[in-house]
Amino acid sequence: xxxxxxxxxxxxxxxxxxxxxxxxxxxxxxxxxxxxxxxxxxxxxxxxxxxxxxxxxxxxxxxxxxxxxxxxxxxxxxxxxxxxxxxxxxxxxxxxxxxxxxxxxxxxxxxxxxxxxxxxxxxxxxxxxxxxxxxxxxxxxxxxxxxxxxxxxxxxxxxxxxxxxxxxxxxxxxxxxxxxxxxxxxxxxxxxxxxxxxxxxxxxxxxxxxxxxxxxxxxxxxxxxxxx
Amino acid sequence: xxxxxxxxxxxxxxxxxxxxxxxxxxxxxxxxxxxxxxxxxxxxxxxxxxxxxxxxxxxxxxxxxxxxxxxxxxxxxxxxxxxxxxxxxxxxxxxxxxxxxxxxxxxxxxxxxxxxxxxxxxxxxxxxxxxxxxxxxxxxxxxxxxxxxxxxxxxxxxxxxxxxxxxxxxxxxxxxxxxxxxxxxxxxxxxxxxxxxxxxxxxxxxxxxxxxxxxxxxxxxxxxxxxxxxxxxxxxxxxxxxxxxxxxxxxxxxxxxxxxxxxxxxxxxxxxxxxxxxxxxxxxxxxxxxxxxxxxxxxxxxxxxxxxxxxxxxxxxxxxxxxxxxxxxxxxxxxxxxxxxxxxxxxxxxxxxxxxxx
Numbered sequence: 001x002x003x004x005x006x007x008x009x010x011x012x013x014x015x016x017x018x019x020x021x022x023x024x025x026x027x028x029x030x031x032x033x034x035x036x037x038x039x040x041x042x043x044x045x046x047x048x049x050x051x052x053x054x055x056x057x058x059x060x061x062x063x064x065x066x067x068x069x070x071x072x073x074x075x076x077x078x079x080x081x082x083x084x085x086x087x088x089x090x091x092x093x094x095x096x097x098x099x100x101x102x103x104x105x106x107x108x109x110x111x112x113x114x115x116x117x118x119x120x121x122x123x124x125x126x127x128x129x130x131x132x133x134x135x136x137x138x139x140x141x142x143x144x145x146x147x148x149x150x151x152x153x154x155x156x157x158x159x160x161x162x163x164x165x166x167x168x169x170x171x172x173x174x175x176x177x178x179x180x181x182x183x184x185x186x187x188x189x190x191x192x193x194x195x196x197x198x199x200x201x202x203x204x205x206x207x208x209x210x211x212x213x214x215x216x217x218x219x220x221x222x223x224x225x226x227x228x
Numbered sequence: 229x230x231x232x233x234x235x236x237x238x239x240x241x242x243x244x245x246x247x248x249x250x251x252x253x254x255x256x257x258x259x260x261x262x263x264x265x266x267x268x269x270x271x272x273x274x275x276x277x278x279x280x281x282x283x284x285x286x287x288x289x290x291x292x293x294x295x296x297x298x299x300x301x302x303x304x305x306x307x308x309x310x311x312x313x314x315x316x317x318x319x320x321x322x323x324x325x326x327x328x329x330x331x332x333x334x335x336x337x338x339x340x341x342x343x344x345x346x347x348x349x350x351x352x353x354x355x356x357x358x359x360x361x362x363x364x365x366x367x368x369x370x371x372x373x374x375x376x377x378x379x380x381x382x383x384x385x386x387x388x389x390x391x392x393x394x395x396x397x398x399x400x401x402x403x404x405x406x407x408x409x410x411x412x413x414x415x416x417x418x419x420x421x422x423x424x425x426x427x428x429x430x431x432x433x434x435x436x437x438x439x440x441x442x443x444x445x446x447x448x449x450x451x452x453x454x455x456x457x458x459x460x461x462x463x464x465x466x467x468x469x470x471x472x473x474x475x476x477x478x479x480x481x482x483x484x485x486x487x488x489x490x491x492x493x494x495x496x497x498x499x500x501x502x503x504x505x506x507x508x509x510x511x512x513x514x515x516x517x518x519x520x521x522x523x524x525x526x527x528x529x530x531x532x533x534x535x536x537x538x539x540x541x542x543x544x545x546x547x548x549x550x551x552x553x554x555x556x557x558x559x560x561x562x563x564x565x566x567x568x569x570x571x572x573x574x575x576x577x578x579x580x581x582x583x584x585x586x
Contacts (some may be wrong), residue, residue, distance in 0.1 A: 216552035220585025227578040
C-alpha cells in the first residue's frame with residue numbers, strides 16, 4: 001500500500017511538471033517583417049541570429065539587425081510601419097500595461113537609423129528609446145538615428161513627438177513637424193528647424209521599392225539592384 | 229348545272245383569295261459577328277454563301293413569292309439600300325439564305341454598285357445590316373404592295389432582322405516589328421495585315437523620349453522620323469528606306485500604319501495599333517557616353533568593390549554592352565539606360581548590389 005501511494009505521488013508530480021513552466025511560452029506576435037533587402041537577421045528567445053524570412057512574425061523581445069545596403073520593413077499589428085535601413089540594430093517590445101487592451105510598444109534602437117510611420121494610437125502607446133532618449137509617438141512620421149558616439153537624432157515630418165533625455169540633465173521637449181532634435185550623452189536636448197541634410201535622410205528612409213536593371217554584354221549580364 | 233356552278237365558285241374563291249400566313253420569321257446567327265466579309269457574298273449569287281439567316285414560313289407548301297430588302301446603316305448613321313431581290317414562285321418552307329438562287333430561284337436582284345463598293349472598301353462588314361422580307365402572292369408583281377400576303381390577324385406578312393458589326397478599325401494590325409523587340413537600324417522591315425478596298429497605306433514613325441511618354445504622344449511630337457509617308461498598296465516596307473530624317477542606334481521608335489479607304493468626301497482613314505521597338509548598334513559616341521556613365525557610377529560607390537580590371541575591360545571594349553537592357557524585365561532604350569546610370573551615379577546610395585558577368 002505504501003509502495004502504491006509513493007508511485008501515485010511520483011506520477012502526480014510528473015504530470016504537474018508536464019503542464020507547468022516547461023511548456024513553451026504562448027506566442028503573441030506584435031509585428032511582421034514585410035520586406036527584406038539583402039542582409040537582415042533576427043534574434044529570438046529560442047534562436048540566436050538567423051536570417052530573417054519574408055512575412056516572419058516578430059514577438060516582444062525579438063531583435064533585428066540589418067547589414068550593409070540592407071533594408072527591413074516591419075509592420076506592427078496597428079499598421080504602424082518601420083523602415084529599418086542599413087547597419088541598424090534594434091529590439092522591439094510590446095507589453096500589456098493593464099488588464100485592459102492598453103499596450104505599450106517600444107522600439108529600442110542601439111545604433112543605426114530607421115524611418116517610421118506610426119498610426120494614431122488609441123489606448124496604446126508607441127515609443128522609441130535610444131541610449132540617450134525616449135520619444136513618445138502619437139500618429140507621427142519621421143526618422144530616428146543613433147550615432148556611433150551615442151547621440152540620438154529624431155526628425156519629425158508629420159505630427160508631434162514628446163522627447164525625454166534619459167541621461168544627465170534629462171531635458172525634455174516637443175518636436176513638431178519640420179523640426180528635428182538631438183539628445184547627447186549629457187542629456188541635453190536641442191530642437192532645430194529641419195535642414196536639407198535631414199530631409200535627405202528622411203527621403204532615404206522612405207525608399208523601399210527596389211528594381212533590377214539587367215544589361216546584356218558579350219560576356220553575360222550585369223545586374224544592378226537599386227532603390228527606385 | 230347548279231351543282232357545277234357552286235364547285236366552280238368554290239374553286240374561284242380558293243384561287244383568288246390571298247393565302248393567310250400564320251408564321252413568317254427571319255433569324256440571323258450571332259456567330260455572324262465573327263465572320264469576315266465572305267459572310268455577305270450572297271449579294272453576288274445569293275447561293276453558295278455561308279448560312280447567315282434562316283427564313284421560317286407557316287403554313288408549308290403554299291405557292292408564294294418572297295421580296296427581300298437589305299439596308300445598310302454606316303457608323304455615321306447614313307442609311308443605304310444595300311440590296312433588294314424577289315424570288316420566283318416557290319412552295320412555302322423553312323430555308324437558309326444559301327437556298328436563294330439555289331433551289332429558290334430569283335426573278336430579280338439589285339445591288340447599287342456604289343454602295344457595294346463602299347462596303348467592300350471597309351475591308352470587313354461594318355455598321356448595321358437590316359433585313360426586311362415580304363411574302364407576296366404566287367402570281368403578280370412582287371414589288372406591287374397590293375400583292376403582299378397577310379397574317380391571319382390581317383397585318384402584312386413581313387419579317388425583320390438586324391445584324392450589327394463591330395467597328396473594323398482594329399483590323400489593321402502591325403505584324404512586325406513587335407513591341408519591345410530590338411532591331412538593326414539599317415534594316416527594320418515593317419509588315420502589316422492587308423485590308424480590302426484600300427487606296428494606300430501611310431506610315432508614321434517617331435522616337436520615344438522615355439518610357440513615361442505615351443506611345444500616342446511620342447508619335448505626334450515634333451518632327452517625325454517618318455512623316456506620313458505613302459507606300460501605296462504594299463504591306464511590307466523597310467523603314468530605313470523611307471526615313472525623313474536619320475534615326476540613331478539606341479533609340480526607342482514608335483510606329484503606326486494607316487490605311488486610306490476610298491469613298492465620298494476624301495475617304496476614310498483607318499489606323500493600326502502603335503508598336504514600339506528599340507534600335508540596336510548605338511553609335512560609337514553613344515556607347516562611349518554609356519560606358520563612361522557606368523564607370524562613373526561604379527567609381528562613386530567604392531563600397532561595392534567593382535574591380536579595376538572590370539572597369540578597364542569596359543573602357544577598352546573587351547566587355548561590350550549589347551542590345552538587351554531590362555528593368556524588372558521590361559526593355560528600355562540605350563538613352564534611358566544612360567539617364568538611369570547618370571541618376572545612380574549621382575546618388576549611389578540607391579544602389580543595393582551589382583553582379584558582374586563571370
